[in-house]
Amino acid sequence: MALSYTGSAHVALSQTTPMKITGHPIALAWHQYRHRIALACAILAGGALAGWGVYAVSYERQLVRVERASGPRLDRFATVLFAPPARYTYLPHLLANFRTLREALEQPSDPELVRKANVYLNRLQHSTGATALYLLDPQGTAIASSNWQSKGSFVGKNYAFRPYYTRALEEGGAHFYAMGVTSRTPGFFLSQLVKVAGTDEVLGVAVVKVDLTMPSITDGSGEILVTDSGGVAFLSSRKDWQYRPLNELGAREGASVERTRQYEGVLRAPLNLHIEQQLESGAAIVALDENGRTDRFFMARRPVPETDWHVNVLLPLEDIETTALRLAVITAISIVLVATSLMYLWEFRLWLRERERSRTALENAHGALARQHEELKALSEELRVQSFTDSLTGLFNRRYFMESAERMLGTARRHGEPLALMVVDADHFKRINDEHGHPAGDEVLRVLARVLLEETRDGDVVARYGGEEFIVALPRTGETAALAVAERMRERIVLQKVVVPGGTLSVTVSIGVAVAPRGAAHVEELIRRADAALYEAKRAGRNRVQAADLQDSLLTG
Ligand SMILES: Nc1nc2c(ncn2[C@@H]2O[C@H](COP(=O)(O)OP(=O)(O)OP(=O)(O)O)[C@@H](O)[C@H]2O)c(=O)[nH]1
Structure with missing residues (x-):
C-alpha cells in the first residue's frame, strides 16, 4: 500500500504492485547491488592506484636516500680500510x-x-x-x-x-x-x-x-666488498663472497692472477652480477642469480685512493621493496577504509534524510486526511440539514415536520398534554407572483417564514408544508393559546411590509388551527382538520384565523 500525497486536500491511497524482476539469481543480485558493486570496485581501484603510486614514490625516494648515503659511507670505508697499511709505507x-x-x-x-x-x-x-x-x-x-x-x-x-x-x-x-x-x-x-x-x-x-683485514664498520645495512683491479672480492663482509670475482675474469686478469699466484688456493667461482639499471650517480641496480634465485641489489662503488682497488656496497633491494610495499599496503588499506566509511556515512545521511522525508510526507498525509475528514463531516452535516430543511425559507421541510409531529403527538399522548397544529396559507399568492414576479413571491415566502419563527417559542416546530403553505406544531398548547398565537401571527403579517424590486407590498394569511385531544389519532388527521379550518377561513373572506370543529376538539386551555 503506497501513500501518495498530491495536494492540500487531496490524498490518494493507491495499491502499487512492486516491479517484478525475474531471471538468474546472479543477474538479480547484480541488478540489486550493481551501484554498490561499482562503488566498491571504484574504491578498490582507487586504493590500488594510490598504493601503486605510494610504492613508486617511496621506492624512488628510498633509492635516492640510499644513493646519497652510500657515497660518504664508501669514502669513510676506503679511508678506514687503508689506514693500517698506510702506517707502514x-x-x-x-x-x-x-x-x-x-x-x-x-x-x-x-x-x-x-x-x-x-x-x-x-x-x-x-x-x-x-x-x-x-x-x-x-x-x-x-x-x-x-x-x-x-x-x-x-x-x-x-x-x-x-x-x-x-x-x-x-x-x-x-x-x-x-x-x-x-x-x-x-x-x-x-x-x-x-x-x-x-x-x-x-x-x-x-x-x-x-695483514689487511676487513674494517668493522657497522653503520648501514648491506654488504661491503673490496675488489682488486680484476674485480676479485678479496675482502667481503659476506664470507661466502670472499675471493669471488664479481664477474668472469678476463683473459688478462686471469693470466695475471695465475702468474702472480695472487689468490692461490682460495679463488672461487665468479658471482656473475649483471647490471639491470644504470643510475645517474654511477650506481646501479644489479641482479645476482645464484642457487636458483635472483636477488637484486643497489650497488655503488668507489676507488680506494692510491690503489687500483674499489670498495663496493651492495644493498638488497628487498629491504627497499619491502618498506615501499608496506607503505603502499598501509596507504591502500587506509584509503579503502576511509572511503568505505565515507560511503556508509553518506548512505546513513541519505537514509536519515529519506526517513525525515517519509515522516514529513506521512504527517502531511495525516493532516490532509484529517482536513478531509473534517470537510466530509461538514458536508455530511450540511446534507443532513439539507435533508430536513427547505432551501428557500430555511424552515424545516414537510418530511421532517411529519416525523417531528408524529413524535410530538406521541409525547403529548403519553403526558396527557394537548398539541396544537396550525396551517398558514398566504392569501391570493398567485396574484403576487403574477403581478410582481416569482422572485417577489419568494421574498414574501421568506418574510412569512421569519415572522412565523419569531412568533413561536423554543420547542415549536415551524415548517414549509408546500407552495405558499406553512405548518406549525405547538406542543403543550391548547386551542385558546393556539388561536392567540395564530391571531398574533396574522396581525404581524398584516403589518409586515415586504420589500420587493420596485417598492413594497403587503400580504395577508389565513390560518386553520386544530388541537389534538387526549388520545387523538394520527398527525394526518390533525392536519386534515386544520386544513378544513383553513378552508373555512378562506371561504369566510381570508385574512383570518379559524379553529377546527369544536365537536372534535375537547380543548384544554
Ligand atoms: N413565488 C413562489 N410561488 C409559489 C411557490 N410555491 C407555490 N407558489 C405559487 O403559489 C400560488 C398558489 O396559488 P393558489 O393555490 O391558487 O392560491 P392563492 O393564489 O394563494 O389563492 P388562495 O389561497 O385561495 O388565497 C401558485 O401560483 C403557485 O405557483 C414558491 O415557492 N414561490
Whole structure:
C-alpha cells in the first residue's frame, strides 16, 4: 500500500504492485547491488592506484636516500680500510737503507751477516707490528726474513713472480695484495728496491707484509666488498663472497692472477652480477642469480685512493621493496577504509534524510486526511440539514415536520398534554407572483417564514408544508393559546411590509388551527382538520384565523 500525497486536500491511497524482476539469481543480485558493486570496485581501484603510486614514490625516494648515503659511507670505508697499511709505507724505505740489511744483500753468502739481518728483521717486525719483513736478492729469492726461525720461513723461497718484486725492479717500489704463497694468509705487501749506493746496480728488494683485514664498520645495512683491479672480492663482509670475482675474469686478469699466484688456493667461482639499471650517480641496480634465485641489489662503488682497488656496497633491494610495499599496503588499506566509511556515512545521511522525508510526507498525509475528514463531516452535516430543511425559507421541510409531529403527538399522548397544529396559507399568492414576479413571491415566502419563527417559542416546530403553505406544531398548547398565537401571527403579517424590486407590498394569511385531544389519532388527521379550518377561513373572506370543529376538539386551555 503506497501513500501518495498530491495536494492540500487531496490524498490518494493507491495499491502499487512492486516491479517484478525475474531471471538468474546472479543477474538479480547484480541488478540489486550493481551501484554498490561499482562503488566498491571504484574504491578498490582507487586504493590500488594510490598504493601503486605510494610504492613508486617511496621506492624512488628510498633509492635516492640510499644513493646519497652510500657515497660518504664508501669514502669513510676506503679511508678506514687503508689506514693500517698506510702506517707502514715508511718501513720498506727504512729497510732499504739500513746498513746491516744492505750488508746482508751485498754478501748473502756470509752467514753472520745474514743471521744479523734475520735477527734485525725479526726485532723490527715485533716492534712495528708488521706481519713479516724480508729481503729478496736480485733474482727474487728471500735471503733473510723476520720469520727465519719459524716453520714457514720465507728464507730460500723465490718470489720473483710477485708484482711487489717485478714492479719494484721497474718502478723502485710497489704495493700488492695477495695470498701468501708460503704463509697461506692474505696480506698487503709493500716493497722497496735496494741499490748499491751511488749506482743503479740492484742489490735486492726489501719487502714488508701487513695483514689487511676487513674494517668493522657497522653503520648501514648491506654488504661491503673490496675488489682488486680484476674485480676479485678479496675482502667481503659476506664470507661466502670472499675471493669471488664479481664477474668472469678476463683473459688478462686471469693470466695475471695465475702468474702472480695472487689468490692461490682460495679463488672461487665468479658471482656473475649483471647490471639491470644504470643510475645517474654511477650506481646501479644489479641482479645476482645464484642457487636458483635472483636477488637484486643497489650497488655503488668507489676507488680506494692510491690503489687500483674499489670498495663496493651492495644493498638488497628487498629491504627497499619491502618498506615501499608496506607503505603502499598501509596507504591502500587506509584509503579503502576511509572511503568505505565515507560511503556508509553518506548512505546513513541519505537514509536519515529519506526517513525525515517519509515522516514529513506521512504527517502531511495525516493532516490532509484529517482536513478531509473534517470537510466530509461538514458536508455530511450540511446534507443532513439539507435533508430536513427547505432551501428557500430555511424552515424545516414537510418530511421532517411529519416525523417531528408524529413524535410530538406521541409525547403529548403519553403526558396527557394537548398539541396544537396550525396551517398558514398566504392569501391570493398567485396574484403576487403574477403581478410582481416569482422572485417577489419568494421574498414574501421568506418574510412569512421569519415572522412565523419569531412568533413561536423554543420547542415549536415551524415548517414549509408546500407552495405558499406553512405548518406549525405547538406542543403543550391548547386551542385558546393556539388561536392567540395564530391571531398574533396574522396581525404581524398584516403589518409586515415586504420589500420587493420596485417598492413594497403587503400580504395577508389565513390560518386553520386544530388541537389534538387526549388520545387523538394520527398527525394526518390533525392536519386534515386544520386544513378544513383553513378552508373555512378562506371561504369566510381570508385574512383570518379559524379553529377546527369544536365537536372534535375537547380543548384544554
Ligand atoms: N413565488 C413562489 N410561488 C409559489 C411557490 N410555491 C407555490 N407558489 C405559487 O403559489 C400560488 C398558489 O396559488 P393558489 O393555490 O391558487 O392560491 P392563492 O393564489 O394563494 O389563492 P388562495 O389561497 O385561495 O388565497 C401558485 O401560483 C403557485 O405557483 C414558491 O415557492 N414561490
